[in-house]
Amino acid sequence: MTSSHTIKARKTLDKIQPYSPGKPIWEVQKELGLDRVIKLASNENPLGPSPKAVAAIQNGLAELNRYPDADASALKKAIANKFQVTPQQVITTNGADELITLISEAFLEAGDEVIVPSPSFSEYDFGAHIMGATVVPVKFKEGFEYDVDALLAAVTEKTKIIYICTPNNPTGTYIPKSDLDTLVEAIDNVLVVIDAAYDHFADAADYTNGVEYINAGQSVVTLETFSKIYGIAGVRVGFGIAPESIIQSILKVKEPFNVNTLAQIAATAAIEDTEHVQTSQETNKAGREQLYKAFKDLGLTYVESMANFVLVQLGEDGEELYKQLMANGVIVRHGKIWDLPDYIRVSVGTTEENQFFIDVLKGLLVKQA
Ligand SMILES: Cc1ncc(COP(=O)(O)O)c(C=O)c1O
Incomplete structure (x- = not known):
């Protein structure tokens, strides 16, 4: 019997990095023992399915x-x-x-x-x-x-x-x-x-x-x-x-x-389901504005977005803030995977989820100052 170690996968597979998905809510809840976790990491529809x-x-x-x-x-x-x-x-x-x-x-x-x-x-x-x-x-x-x-x-x-x-x-x-x-x-x-x-x-x-x-x-x-x-x-x-x-x-x-x-x-x-589409568009547009305003108030630079997420620059503490957001129940994406370690990408959530994220981020930035 040939040992499995001698079976070589195609050479080109060496170049493939496994896809890194946003962490699921249950995993973060379990790992960190948190009651409330919101996921703003995979650009999903915060209003739920049609x-x-x-x-x-x-x-x-x-x-x-x-x-x-x-x-x-x-x-x-x-x-x-x-x-x-x-x-x-x-x-x-x-x-x-x-x-x-x-x-x-x-x-x-x-x-x-x-x-x-x-x-x-x-x-x-x-x-x-x-x-x-x-x-x-x-x-x-x-x-x-x-x-x-x-x-x-x-x-x-x-x-x-x-x-x-x-x-x-x-x-x-x-x-x-x-x-x-x-x-x-x-x-x-x-x-x-x-x-x-x-x-x-x-x-x-x-x-x-x-x-x-x-x-x-x-x-x-x-x-x-x-x-x-x-x-x-x-x-x-x-x-x-x-x-x-x-x-x-x-x-x-x-x-x-x-x-x-x-x-x-x-x-x-x-x-x-045009009603669901329209409500989702309106929620997203309002949510983007809510995030922009908060980022301006916090003195953060962000990229104006035509999508349902916003890339925002947190500076050299980007990774630490990303981890702290997670520790406080907010899952976002850290920009390291795109070679943008100063940034996080946050998906637009419901008004209430956006506010939760903003409040946690504000608290962390104040603590840092
Ligand atoms: C730009 C872009 N294209 C395609 C996809 C994949 O979408 P799907 O969930 O249909 O595989 C995504 C998912 O995040 C995306 O961001």
Whole structure:
């Protein structure tokens, strides 16, 4: 029998850092013996899931002896209606995370280059690395604004994919439509993946999720998720919109039953729940303002956000303050994972959760002074 130690994993896996998720509430509660813990670390919907999605799941339980619809036809139709595209231009996945992996599997050869804004969502690097492709990070300009010239300068003959996360996680900044027009026009034979996971929160007039490029036949994929505004992160549904030929290639690497029955049912109901979407947008907008005001009062520098989180600079004690926030029952993300150790990223919660966070932070800063 061969010992398990002699079985070598693929070399490219050495480059992969495991994804670091936000700590769950129960774990922090248990570890620190706290009664109250709030989680503002994973950009979830603080109002809970779409009530329509919850009701639809309850009604769908009796059918669980059946395999899911491999084509997710009802969900794809609902998405197509919402985005004014055809169902053939839509693919549904087990969270947007899976779509990033599938895009990587469908389009990347070993040695290809993938341009990734830096700092941004870590799954783009993961997708590139599992395929043996090279990540080419491109830094943001001052204020974490997109640098289109730098992105274009990074394109080489080996470039296969450019990721544009807009609004960008973790900075909350977005790429204005005119800059995205320039980028999409300027490049050939490169797939532009526009990650619009947070698009419902972007209220700038010159914001776009890029669906118009797809309708114009450009090689663009718009990536979306049900985990943020729709509040159903727990059932895992994401989707992509792209020209049909691109969708066909991605479908070749997809598992047949990648989106489970309850997820399909929940997402189909959630996308029609305009009341929940609108309330979530209003809550988020008010919550961002609440946080901005508090940060100004505390003399802290923050990045204006088009998403449901805010990046705020705490200075050289960033890591200590992050730990102290946790010790006081507030889970946020420390910026170390994005090479921003002076910063934390805080998700926008309910008014009351935001206030709890602000009060704890204020107390810590006063103690420090
Ligand atoms: C920018 C971005 N894209 C994609 C995702 C993944 O979403 P999902 O929960 O659908 O896998 C996230 C999740 O945090 C994200 O921040």
